[in-house]
Amino acid sequence: MRTPEPAPVVVAVNGTAAGLAAARLGAREAVARGRPLRIVHAFSWPGASSDDPPDFAGARQVANQMVRDATETARRSVPGVRVDGRVLEGSPVRELLRLSRTAGLLVLADDGLATLRHLPLESVLVQTVSRARCPVVVARGVRPPAGPLLAAVDGSASALLAVRVAGAEAVRREVALDLVHVAVDATAAERGRRVLAEAAAVVSGIARVRTRLLHGDPAATLVRASRGARMLLIGPRGTESPGLLGLVAAHLLCHGACPTVFVHGSAATAGVPDGKLPTGALIS
Known part of the structure; x- marks a missing residue:
């Protein structure tokens, strides 16, 4: 009988420096927990336009490069980490919420929300943190872990x-x-x-x-x-x-x-569709 694979640490990346910081944090967490690391980028195909035809091949190439860069960053920062990268097609919020149902931990990059007065409803970070079915850690900076x-x-x-x-x-x-x-x-x-x-x-x-x-x-x-x-x-x-x-x-x-x-641990969002945040939260 095949032994089930441990629930992975999943890192979502977006091609930014903050996303690479999340990959480094995810690699440390995966090795410390004895779990595999999975780095993902989810995107929707560019829409059609008569004036600007969508570049499907280009979009796929950019997405693949994001995942390759983050995967290599994880390997360099934490030698020995078991990591694979995947490009997911579809709504980023929907895909991350789906992954959160089987992940041990979901790691996201800081999305630069500190300059805003209101949390934007369309933010992938906001919706995922609010709706995930596993603990979600938001990476901050590059300093080494210290303190309690x-x-x-x-x-x-x-x-x-x-x-x-x-x-x-x-x-x-x-x-x-x-x-x-x-x-x-x-x-x-x-x-x-x-x-x-x-x-x-x-x-x-x-x-x-x-x-x-x-x-x-x-x-x-x-x-x-x-x-x-x-x-x-x-x-x-x-x-x-x-x-x-x-x-x-x-x-x-x-x-x-x-x-x-x-920290999530129960179906607190029962009855509310995935990817929908009904009300904005004021950042005071």
Whole structure:
């Protein structure tokens, strides 16, 4: 009987320097997890126009080159990584969501959203982070990993799932785990301590766990905290988020200072078609 292949680490690339940074991060994660790496680029064929006929051969050549460049970057940065590259035809959002159903981890490039006031509904990054069925990590910069893992908690089921994943990552990496809750004022501090205690109980078997109660605006405070972390893990929706991406998660998607993992683990988007984001999220 054939042994099933481990769920791969999947990296989506787009021909940018940020995409190559994602390939390097994906290669490190794949080797550390003992999983294969799959680098993909998804695109739709150029549409027909009487004035400018579509260049199908050229589009395919450009897509193939993107994948080849990223694959070679992964091999050079992490020798020994098992990597293959694929060009996928179709909507990038639809293809990435399909891959997320069988991937162990999906790695995407930072899409330069920090300069925008609103999250664009058409962004592949926004829609994939909001809808994926596996954890999605957004690569940030080229600096080597350092500092503790950081898990943001707010008492939601989504955040507790992120804590469980963060705990497993801390054990695998043999690093410290910081559980962080941000209280907006002194009145909310008592609830914050209860939230942290509940989160700590989820990872009670891990030795190097610290709880940190911070004060201020949650989004801005977590961005500052992320500057000293090797990776930040967060649930995509908080306790009072009616949409698919909470305001704090949206802010961290754009402004996080370290690789940021949006942890999915259930069909939270049941009843909503893949690739559709019903409401925009304000970046405050």
